[in-house]
Amino acid sequence: MTNWPTKKLGEICEIEGGDAAPQDKTIFENGTIPFVRMQDLGRYHITTNLIETVDKITNEALQKFRLKIWPKGSILLPRSGSVYMNHRAILGIDACVVSHIAILTNFSKEILNKYLFYYLTILDIGRFGTQTTGIDSISFSQLGRLKIPLPPLNIQQKIVERLDAIKKAQELNDKQIELAEELFQSLLHRELDPKGKNWEMKRLGEVANFQYGYTESAKERGNFCFIRITDIDDNGELINLDKKYIQADEKEVLPYILEKSDLLIARTGATFGKMLYFDSVEPSVFASYLIRVKPNKNIIIPKLIWLFSRTSDYWKQAWNLMTGSGQQQFNANKIKRIKIPLPPLETQQKIVEKLSAVQEYKKKLVQQKELLKELFESVLHKSMAGKFD
Structure with missing residues (x-):
């Protein structure tokens, strides 16, 4: 707690709403004036510089519908439909804004607008709102009654500078992650493109064996970690959150116990074809909606297959082979038909090492991203509590 005085939000700024979005799509063709919709706010989630919008409106439409252009520096937050998402933004450009968004x-x-912005990010404004016809919302009067602590301006400035410095580090780190991914994709295409390299092309069925997983209900505890489709992230790596287990006799599940460098492929649902490279040391069994791929290591390095699963060529083949009119099915017989380039083992090793090095670098950047997020949250809450040690 601090001894800073407080004022209601409505006493320190004006709170207004945006305009109803014109429904004629042609109005947004060749437009030049940014039009902020909820999806734009959601894409940024939290930003001190909202500058990109999906839609831009024409000057003619601006006049016809009497839309207002809000100035750079205005604070945006949801007032209906996505209040509980707690999106916050400062406009980095002059822009029109949709009616579902409140503008400060x-x-x-x-008060400094950036200090107010940062303070609003720690408030769960949804708990002050209501639901009408199933849609969460907060009225202008409810927003106006929110109490805002007002430290002296020099303290506000100090808080802003501290948080801005961390934000800057986050932005630089995010840019490095983006560049690392671009480098990975570029190398992936270049290294695994068989054109002009005189490599054999083999079907997966010629270089690996396949096995369906174990059927059991997942539990909170057990002696084996139970790997499911939902445990594989979009990058084909194991998610270590919300892990599930099974309690089973080792002899019974022995055929399903995973070994390092095993590959698992999702065979059904919207994520069919997604492939995991298993490298965990925790005793684990794989579930029935996954297929284990056991490559012949005398012919191909398992990680090369996993890297190939990140290419457009792999996914083009997967989509062409997918079966099932409703639930998408990607069974072993289909997977066996996927063609993969087969360079010499020595070349495979060099490719794997090169691409793995980039991935490790990106992984460290992602870990740094989490640390910076934790640091920002810690400094934010301490600053708003008047703690500056």
């Missing part, structure tokens, strides 16, 4: 402007001299 004309801040009093006793």
Whole structure:
């Protein structure tokens, strides 16, 4: 707690709403004026510089519908439909704004707009709102009654500078992650493209064996970790959150116990074809909606197959082979037909090492991203509590 005075939000700024979005799509063709929709706010989630929008409106439409252009520096937050998502943004450009979003402007001299923005990010505004016809919302009067602590301006500035410095580090780290992914994709295409390399092309069925997983209900505890489709992330790596287990006799599940470098492929649902490279040391069994691929290591390095599963060539083949009119099915007989380039083992090793090095670098950046997020949250809450040690 602090001894800072407080004022209601409505006393330190003006709170208004955006305009109803014109329904004629042609209005947004060749437009030049940014039009902020909820999806734009959601894409950023939390930002001090919202500058990109999906839609831009024409000057003619601006006049016809009497839309208002809100100034750069205005604070945006949801007021209906996505209140509980707690999106927050500062406009980095002059822009029109949709009616589902509240706009804070004309801040009093006793508050910095960036300090107010940062303070609003720690508030779960949804708990102050209501639901009408199943849609969460918060009224202008409810927003206006929110109490805002007002430290002296020099303290506000200090808080902003501390948080801005971490935000800057986060942005630089995010850019490095983006560049690392671009490098990975570029190398992936270049290294695994068989054109002009005189490599054999083999079907997966010629270089690996296949096995369906174990049928059992997942539990919170057990002696084997139970790997399911939902445990594989979009990058084909194991998610270590919300792990599930089974309690089973080792002899019974012995054929399903995973070994390092095993590959698992999702065979059904929207994520069919997604492949995991298993490298965990935790005793684990794989579930029935997964297929284990056991490559012949005398012919092909398992990780090369996993890397190939990240290419457009793999996914093009997977989509062409997919069966099932409703639930998408990707059974072993189909997977066996996927063609994969087969360079010499020495070349395979070099390719795997090169691409793995980039992935390890990106993994460290992602870990850094989490640490920076934790640091930002810690500094934010301490600063708002008046703690500056």
